[in-house]
Amino acid sequence: MRTRGEFIMDTFLLHSGEQEVQKLLEVLTIPQGERVPSHFRGHTIIGWGRFRNDEQRTQMLQPVQAVLRCANIDRRNALLHTYGIKTLSSHGNLTKYHKELYPYSYIIPVFQLDALTVFRKKESGLLMLRGRIKGPASYEDIGLNHQAFRVKRAVREAVKAVYALGLDYGVVTVGVPSSGHTLILDVDPEPMLDDKLAELFADAIMKYDQALYEQTRNPQPIMLGADPEFLLLSKQGKVVAASRYVERQGEVGCDGTVNRGDETLHPLAELRPQPSESPAELADHVQQALQTAAQRFSSPDLHWVAGGMPVPGFALGGHIHISRTLLHTPLLRALDNYLALPLLLVESEESLRRRPRYGTLGDYRRQPHGGFEYRTLPSWLAAPAIAQGTFALAKLIAENYAQLTRRPLSDPEVTAMYYRGQKQQLLPIVSVLWQDLERLPTYGLYAAELGRLKNLVFQMRTWDEKEDFRHLWQISMPPAVPQHS
Template identity: 35%
Template sequence: MDTILLHAHRRSGQRLADALGCPHMTSVPSETPDTLICFGRTAEAQGRLLTLNPVSVLQDFTQQQALRLYRIHNVPFDHRGSDRRVLTVHIVDGRIIAVQTRNTLTASERKKALGTAMRALYLSGADFGAVKVAVPVRGYPRLLSIHLAPNLTPRLARIYAPALRELIVERLTPSPAPENLLLGADPEFMLQHRRTGKMIAARRHFTPQGSIGCDQRSVIGEVRPQPQKSPRELTDTIRRLLLRVHRRIARYPLRLVAGSQPFPQFPIGGHIHFGNVPLRFRFLRALDHYLLIPLFLIECTATAKQRRRYYGGIGDVRVKSSIHFEYRSPASWLINPEITLATFTLAQLIATHFHNLPATFLHNPAIARQLYLGNKTYFREQWPGLRQSLEALPSYSTCTADLQPLWQMIDEGREWDEKRDIRDAWGI
């Protein structure tokens, strides 16, 4: 299969083509190649089998459109920023292949900056590029710019080349299901005084470390089960941890609550970890369409809308290693064991078959905005098509029963109750 790199008279494009060992052109080739790599703004063209960084993405990514896109997704974007602490992150389809900075950053600052860069490139719709992020001393990282035809030294071109080759093979070759897939999680909860209704800080009862702990703010609690191969085993492990939580607080007049945002200004999440499988943008896109949307349909609308003003938006992900990442978009699904099991079952199903799941409409900023606005009516109309795609998967029949409670809540238009003590639902 032949590959051609199309560029607009860029020396970096020539360097990348040389590193790839493929021809490069500045005009549309007379014969359509199997794979076409578009490096920057080029003439309209497509590969016969595959196009990377298609021109449609590049044309849509003007400065004004980028500002609108990232405003919708609540990504801080300041293209005129003058911060001295800057990180440039080179990414190919969910793989961080190089990081450039002259500054010394803490582990936490670096982790957040890399997460911002990954999400920014993913939301752009591009397959590869360089993302420049400002890292302030206080506050959150800010996106400065995205370069879909980055300046490449010969060394950087040699780093990009194998990652692009691997991407081409993955896109054109049927991929086997991941072996030894591990599922993990660190769902969050909060404590509420039964009589006053006031929030009680988790630090009063739990330490930061351990399988039961509290987050950096020391207000929100979380359970941290060991990763498991089976959704049911992971759910059972969480049940045992919640029993330990109960024993720790049983003598106090407290409720254990979960959901999107049990208290104002305190959004909580149900982060899901995937192990022994690499992050790929198609995988992330499938999670956004087939996991985030069904959970969105049963969330408490008012608090879910407030939560996504802070975090938990589309494509919220944090890379832990080359074969481990954390999906951070869902709210805390600890509401009951049935929804917890359905969430893990759906996550495993998507991880196994994401190559076979069409997932495109959330890339449209106007549609994505409906999710942030909490417009469930629109997504209920899309849901039957998404469910049909899931039901067509080869292994769907093995998990029908475990998914049924989630499907039933969606069909009945019910939302979870964030005021209920989750111990009642878990039988604790």
């Protein structure tokens, strides 16, 4: 653990002396100031407030452009809506002078991808929507261990809103009207800090600085894993629940839940191959898991399909597990821009329809064993070359995200293109991103896999979601049972 006496500057807080930040400066122990010292050689600059210039020489958190965007409520809400996040304008049906009873409302400070606590309104009543919502003085601190579903959902939506707006921290006001919807009422990227909020943000910033320090001083090889999904179809094209053949857990399991009368079915088949530090070895493990699946789903009447949404209503994921690295917004945004954006160009039209409900940018889930799964991608099982290239690209990005700083998805119009699936407009953007990748020193380690993926991406050759993908993976298919007359 570092002490304040150590003058190794990994993180610097850049501000412009605003009143809002003064209480934070009183308790913060990392280097801070209105100008970044010329000798700064750290990895991260955290900006606070809007009256400053962003630094380009290192990782810049809380960019001014994102802060200013939040000042325009219409633009802010439009961007949140693109991500599928509910706001007053999308679900509140409120006019300028309208007020609605919110049985539950919360104020949630967020830093990076974590809620710092939850403040709950002390009494129910009319929550006025003119000007800024009053701060935590009229709220009680209930912490993060509250088990109520509405609290957990409010926390989840608050973290998503901060990320979707291109921010790295903020104070989010969430309201739950009588309809039960969880609405984002306000996102403040430059909050006025009282003693409690200053303490929360200072503690979060210092823990983040320590985590960056430890990762930089003790790097470990990135470990990759995956849990791709696929569907089993009958000869008539109907979904056959994977739970009829396998248990939920194991190398080959099932997922998703459908209630049919008294019966609970899990329709999605899911592979859980052994993880590996090597992208090529992970691909081998996927093939081995498919061999096991062939033994479990041995009926000749079954047709295996993958992709994003091979059957309407059944969205499939190709989640990538990444561990031995810090989960934070710079890595997640690098994955969105340098992995999800290129792969969009090989997705089928069926796959594109799953958004924004599924395949949202920045979708992740922490794993209990450490690390996280990146959940934005569709099921790449539909094409082995895409799977192999995806593993290699994920590894390359996770190893080098600090050098991959281009963020086309910070432009709301590019984000909208992504969700609309406008491939031709995105192609030149992806071309520039790929040039960044090719300049990385370790690109050559995965040149074969990445070269094949690059060809598919720039030819925009999509996979066929209706095709049985087994033969592409060299998985033997059982002979059809002859029909007797």
